[in-house]
Amino acid sequence: MDINTALPLVIRKPKVHGGLAHGLHEAAKAIEQHNAHLCVLADDCDQPDYVKLVKAPCADQNVKVPSAPSAKTLGEWAGLCKDRFEGKARKVVGCSCVVVKDYGEQHEAVEVVQQHKD
Numbered sequence: 001m002d003i004n005t006a007l008p009l010v011i012r013k014p015k016v017h018g019g020l021a022h023g024l025h026e027a028a029k030a031i032e033q034h035n036a037h038l039c040v041l042a043d044d045c046d047q048p049d050y051v052k053l054v055k056a057p058c059a060d061q062n063v064k065v066p067s068a069p070s071a072k073t074l075g076e077w078a079g080l081c082k083d084r085f086e087g088k089a090r091k092v093v094g095c096s097c098v099v100v101k102d103y104g105e106q107h108e109a110v111e112v113v114q115q116h117k118d
Contacts, residue, residue, distance in 0.1 A: 019102025
């Protein structure tokens with residue numbers, strides 16, 4: 001299993017257990033309260049202040065910051081969409097930052113993400 005297949009699984013599991021914070025305000029609050037285990041940032045986030053505001057506290061607290069391909073993809077992984085019966089997501093809301101506060105349960109994907117070098 002590589003990082004590209006493990007990252008969606010690591011984000012989807014905490015969504016079920018309530019251990020996910022999405023958006024700048026929730027993410028910053030979780031990082032400042034030392035509750036963040038992982039912070040995922042979208043590659044297409046083009047606001048340098050936003051990126052600095054997320055990456056600086058993560059670096060201080062040794063929180064890994066892997067990247068997602070796009071904000072829409074990250075929003076879909078975080079559950080910010082409506083699912084059709086066929087399993088296709090529709091009305092996906094983009095999200096530039098997602099913080100995992102609680103993994104919910106340990107599984108192979110968590111191990112892969114924790115061992116990945118940024």
